[in-house]
Amino acid sequence: MQYPHVSLRALAGFSAVIAYFFIPWTLAGANIALLCLLLSWLLAGGLRQRWHTARANAITYPLLAMYSLIVLGALYTTAPWKVVADHWLKYDKLLLMVIAISLLSDEKTRRQCWVAFTAAVLFTMVSSYLSIWWSLPWSRTRSLGWGGDHSVFKDYITQSVLVSLLMLRSLYLGLRAPANAWQRWAWFAVAGLAFVCNTQLSYGRTGYVATAVAVVAFVLALVPMRRWWMALGLLALFLAAAVFLSPTIWPRVALGLKELGQVPEPTTSIGPRLYFLHYGLDLFLQKPWLGWGTGAYHGEFCRVATTPAWCKAGSFHPHNQFLFFMIEHGVAGLAAFTAVFVAGLWQALRMERLDRAVALAFLGVAFVGNLTHSGIWLANEGLAYSFGLVLVLTAPRLARPPAGSPA
Numbered sequence: 001m002q003y004p005h006v007s008l009r010a011l012a013g014f015s016a017v018i019a020y021f022f023i024p025w026t027l028a029g030a031n032i033a034l035l036c037l038l039l040s041w042l043l044a045g046g047l048r049q050r051w052h053t054a055r056a057n058a059i060t061y062p063l064l065a066m067y068s069l070i071v072l073g074a075l076y077t078t079a080p081w082k083v084v085a086d087h088w089l090k091y092d093k094l095l096l097m098v099i100a101i102s103l104l105s106d107e108k109t110r111r112q113c114w115v116a117f118t119a120a121v122l123f124t125m126v127s128s129y130l131s132i133w134w135s136l137p138w139s140r141t142r143s144l145g146w147g148g149d150h151s152v153f154k155d156y157i158t159q160s161v162l163v164s165l166l167m168l169r170s171l172y173l174g175l176r177a178p179a180n181a182w183q184r185w186a187w188f189a190v191a192g193l194a195f196v197c198n199t200q201l202s203y204g205r206t207g208y209v210a211t212a213v214a215v216v217a218f219v220l221a222l223v224p225m226r227r228w229w230m231a232l233g234l235l236a237l238f239l240a241a242a243v244f245l246s247p248t249i250w251p252r253v254a255l256g257l258k259e260l261g262q263v264p265e266p267t268t269s270i271g272p273r274l275y276f277l278h279y280g281l282d283l284f285l286q287k288p289w290l291g292w293g294t295g296a297y298h299g300e301f302c303r304v305a306t307t308p309a310w311c312k313a314g315s316f317h318p319h320n321q322f323l324f325f326m327i328e329h330g331v332a333g334l335a336a337f338t339a340v341f342v343a344g345l346w347q348a349l350r351m352e353r354l355d356r357a358v359a360l361a362f363l364g365v366a367f368v369g370n371l372t373h374s375g376i377w378l379a380n381e382g383l384a385y386s387f388g389l390v391l392v393l394t395a396p397r398l399a400r401p402p403a404g405s406p407a
Contacts, residue, residue, distance in 0.1 A: 077293025147247030160207025
């Protein structure tokens with residue numbers, strides 16, 4: 001009776017590895033792997049032990065609280081049941097995160113997931129560089145030459161999230177390697193290429209900010225507080241140089257500033273975000289405690305939108321995950337989603353020094369991404385943020401640093 005359970009547990013771990021390999025490339029492949037992960041995890045038995053493992057992670061309870069609100073929001077929603085069911089499926093990644101936490105708490109499985117993820121994003125990044133000279137058949141963009149959008153398998157926002165995590169992982173591996181080993185400099189080179197890829201070969205303003213936040217958070221997590229002023233000064237010079245050298249950042253920032261000074265138009269990028277924020281907050285204030293219910297945003301936004309064009313532009317999502325949860329689930333939704341980040345911060349602070357730096361940096365990336373886009377609602381971004389957080393927040397923890405080690 002032990003044999004099938006052992007095999008199914010192994011299959012669950014293998015499915016997690018395959019999912020991390022597919023997430024940077026194909027949504028369909030990732031979803032199939034995650035379905036196999038769910039089924040094998042449920043059938044493998046030992047659920048009590050797995051729950052005990054998962055609940056030891058600080059973000060587990062906030063994730064379950066958030067999904068509970070999404071389920072309960074169906075009781076008072078103004079949305080049709082088909083839309084409600086779509087939301088339940090869209091946000092099932094919150095539950096899958098808990099399952100993945102129980103699996104990646106095993107160090108071997110976690111290491112294999114990191115290897116699979118790193119290999120997939122490395123191929124993506126190399127493809128971005130190759131697309132400067134060649135029009136690759138597997139690339140979604142065809143912009144040759146330095147600069148421009150060179151995203152490959154995903155849109156530029158999702159790719160910037162994935163490459164940011166590759167950059168952090170490369171810095172981690174470089175700092176872990178022996179001081180004079182070639183591996184250290186190889187990984188530092190990969191981190192540098194990832195930084196350049198996000199700042200010179202992408203159109204995503206969210207990616208620019210997220211990359212800067214990742215770099216700053218990673219460095220400050222490693223530098224003693226008394227030297228933060230020096231670190232911030234050097235980081236400011238480093239990031240200013242990246243902005244000055246980038247052929248894409250200046251035009252994109254200038255366009256954003258121009259849109260800020262104009263009357264919002266549905267076809268721009270910054271204008272709609274301001275429009276969605278204005279009318280989204282109005283909807284939130286009408287029902288501030290529990291919101292309008294699961295899936296209600298789409299219809300309610302069109303109810304308050306001033307023109308059919310604005311309804312079409314904003315009814316899918318408000319480009320802000322915090323605002324999305326506020327409208328549909330009120331203060332309770334905002335508190336639950338904020339608690340995920342607070343718990344993630346608490347989890348990160350209990351980790352070993354380098355693991356802590358990676359976790360804090362990626363938490364910053366996820367926070368920025370969900371302020372500027374509906375990062376959990378959207379399929380590709382949702383997988384990148386959700387399972388990226390699982391990777392960085394299931395690292396081994398230390399109750400206290402060993403004697404003689406840096407704090």
